[in-house]
Amino acid sequence: MVGGGQLGRMFAIAAAQLGYHVVVFCGDENEPAAQVAQRCVVGRLDDMTAIEAFATQCDVITLEFENIPAQTIAKCKTYAPTYPSSEVLATAQDRLREKTSLQNAGLPVAPFARVVDAASLAEAVAIVGLPLILKTTRSGYDGKGQHRLESLEDAANVDWSNCDEWVAEKLIRFDREVSVMVARTVDGSTSTFPVFENDHVNHILDITMVPATLSESVRQRALQIATTAAETLDVVGLLCVEMFVSSDEDGVESVLINEVAPRPHNSGHLTIEACHTSQFEQHVRAVCGLPLGNTELVSNAAAMANLLGDVWGPDGASPAWDQALAVDGVELHLYGKAEAKVGRKMGHLTCVGQSRDTVVAKVREARERLN
Ligand code: ADP
Ligand code: MG
Numbered sequence: 174m175v176g177g178g179q180l181g182r183m184f185a186i187a188a189a190q191l192g193y194h195v196v197v198f199c200g201d202e203n204e205p206a207a208q209v210a211q212r213c214v215v216g217r218l219d220d221m222t223a224i225e226a227f228a229t230q231c232d233v234i235t236l237e238f239e240n241i242p243a244q245t246i247a248k249c250k251t252y253a254p255t256y257p258s259s260e261v262l263a264t265a266q267d268r269l270r271e272k273t274s275l276q277n278a279g280l281p282v283a284p285f286a287r288v289v290d291a292a293s294l295a296e297a298v299a300i301v302g303l304p305l306i307l308k309t310t311r312s313g314y315d316g317k318g319q320h321r322l323e324s325l326e327d328a329a330n331v332d333w334s335n336c337d338e339w340v341a342e343k344l345i346r347f348d349r350e351v352s353v354m355v356a357r358t359v360d361g362s363t364s365t366f367p368v369f370e371n372d373h374v375n376h377i378l379d380i381t382m383v384p385a386t387l388s389e390s391v392r393q394r395a396l397q398i399a400t401t402a403a404e405t406l407d408v409v410g411l412l413c414v415e416m417f418v419s420s421d422e423d424g425v426e427s428v429l430i431n432e433v434a435p436r437p438h439n440s441g442h443l444t445i446e447a448c449h450t451s452q453f454e455q456h457v458r459a460v461c462g463l464p465l466g467n468t469e470l471v472s473n474a475a476a477m478a479n480l481l482g483d484v485w486g487p488d489g490a491s492p493a494w495d496q497a498l499a500v501d502g503v504e505l506h507l508y509g510k511a512e513a514k515v516g517r518k519m520g521h522l523t524c525v526g527q528s529r530d531t532v533v534a535k536v537r538e539a540r541e542r543l544n
Contacts, residue, residue, distance in 0.1 A: 175218070175227075175249070176237035177204025179508035179518060180437045180453075183445070184237060185210045187453035193461070198227040205508040206237070218245050228252035235410060235460045237436055239265040240312055256359075256409040256460045257435040264406060265435050268310045268340045275430055278405040280398055282430045283417065288339040294328055297341035304344040309336035315516065316376020345429060347417035351385050352440040353399035356455045356465050357408050364455070364465040365396045366448060369440045371415075377516060381440045381477040382533055383447060383470065391418060391426045402433055411456045413438035439479065439518070444468075446504055446523045447475030474529035478536035480520040484543050485513035492543035500539040502526060 174181045177199025185195040185206050194211040197204070200218075207213040212230065216223020219242050228234060228248065234255040236246075239262055246259040257265075264270050272282045286297035288307065298305065307328070309318035320331055321344065350373065354366040370385035371378055385392070399414040406412065415431040441452035450458070450466025458465055484492050489512070498505055507520035522539050524532040 174198065174206060174210070174235060174237060175241055175245070177201065177206040177213075178237055179205050179510075180237035181206030182209055182508060183442070183451075183453045183506075184235075184437060184456060187451060188457045191454070191457055191461075191463075193457065196227060196230045198224070203509075203511060205510060208509050218242055221248060224248045225252075233460055235436075235456065236262075239435060254359075254460075258407070258409070261406050261408050261435050265433060266311060267338075268308055268313070268432065269338060270310075271433060272340065274406065275402060275433070278401065280402060280405070280430055281428060283345050284343040286341045288341045289337065290333055291328060291331075294341065295325060298325060301341050301343040306342045306344055307331065308340050308342065310338040310340055311336060315378075315518075316373075319376060345417045345419060345431075347419045348426070349386065349418050350415065350431070351387070351395055351418055351428075352381075352413055352415045352438065353395050354438060354441045354444070354452050354455075355399040355403045355408075355412050355414065356410065356452075356459045357403045357412065358459050358465060359409055359462060361404075362465060363400050363403055364468055365399055366441065366444060366452065366455075366468045367470055368392050368395050369443070371440050375516075377481070377518075378439045378479055380479075380533065380536070381443055382529055383443065383475050384473075384529065387418065388426060391428060394428050398428060398430065402430065406433070406435070408435050410435060410459045411437055411441075411452060413441065415440075439521075440477075442506070442521050443475045443477035443523050443525075445506070446525050447471060472525045473527045474532050475523065475525045476529070476532040476536045478522045478540045479518060480507075480522065480540065480543070481515070482513035482517040482519050483515050484519070484540070486544075489513055494543075496542035497522060497539035500524075500535050500542070502532075503535055503539040 182205040196212040197206045197210040214227040231253045249255045286300040307320045350371045368385040372380040403412045413434045445451040524535040526532045
């Protein structure tokens with residue numbers, strides 16, 4: 174596993190359950206994934222000697238975030254099959270390339286235009302209109318590197334030196350955001366998880382709920398879009414497809430892809446308790462050449478609430494976990510991060526049950542009790 178964060182940690186736990194020994198390659202032996210893995214190789218992602226020390230121990234290599242240098246993956250590949258491929262990563266690392274490939278495959282994406290500076294922004298406005306969201310093409314996550322522009326004047330505070338390429342996207346007035354996790358094996362078989370509904374706060378995922386409130390036709394459309402995206406990009410492993418669902422004046426719903434991520438995803442964390450096979454186990458199965466598992470829900474409904482560093486309070490004091498765990502049916506996951514920072518993902522709460530309203534209320538209540 175290249176990367177030591179929480180996604181790598183939950184992957185390592187799932188892999189261990191299937192009898193695998195996981196070697197984590199990351200920057201520090203105390204990172205979340207390194208804490209639970211069999212072995213850890215510490216090094217910089219572009220340190221070829223460290224990559225070799227890591228890769229020679231592996232039968233198959235995967236990763237937990239897409240911003241991995243191309244030469245790192247190229248090096249890994251010389252020692253063991255590496256999924257997702259460098260082509261998939263190159264696409265997922267670059268919003269412009271990602272949107273262009275999806276659009277070329279006939280998939281629906283929000284209207285967008287390439288921007289490099291203030292002058293080309295004016296041309297982009299002519300294509301996508303205002304308001305728009307200006308995003309760096311590379312390295313953005315949790316809303317970082319994004320600006321909402323109501324007018325061209327709003328671009329005055331954009332620091333153009335942050336990135337040499339940007340994408341301007343039409344602001345989508347969506348009814349809801351959903352995501353579909355799809356797994357794809359080396360031989361091309363695919364399996365989707367149920368559609369998840371996601372609420373974001375400050376551009377960061379806050380709550381995931383299942384089942385999503387959607388008409389049956391839109392649900393089928395979302396599942397089909399995700400499968401086509403995985404096939405188009407030739408992904409092996411998991412692909413998360415984030416989508417906007419909006420309706421026109423006549424109430425006709427449509428689906429647009431926001432972005433994709435070729436790895437486990439925050440919106441899939443509830444699968445650990447909510448589905449017969451978790452997203453992490455599914456990723457293990459896909460990259461290790463095992464049959465894909467059953468993704469059905471074990472119950473009617475489930476919800477997940479993220480725990481950001483904000484819950485810790487200014488002095489860094491640990492929240493009242495016992496209070497949250499006293500809410501019947503609520504499960505706690507902590508990622509073992511040393512320092513709580515505002516906006517940093519530190520853990521999550523999950524609840525599975527019969528009614529969506531009830532499980533959402535429970536994870537919210539458990540989280541409120543922490544303060
Ligand atoms: P990140 O890589 O930071 O997750 P996203 O493109 O997914 O970037 O943006 C984060 C969130 O910002 C989205 O989940 C959505 O809530 C909001 N957002 C992003 N793009 C748009 C858009 N074009 N229209 C409306 N909301 C958007
Ligand atoms: Mg996103």
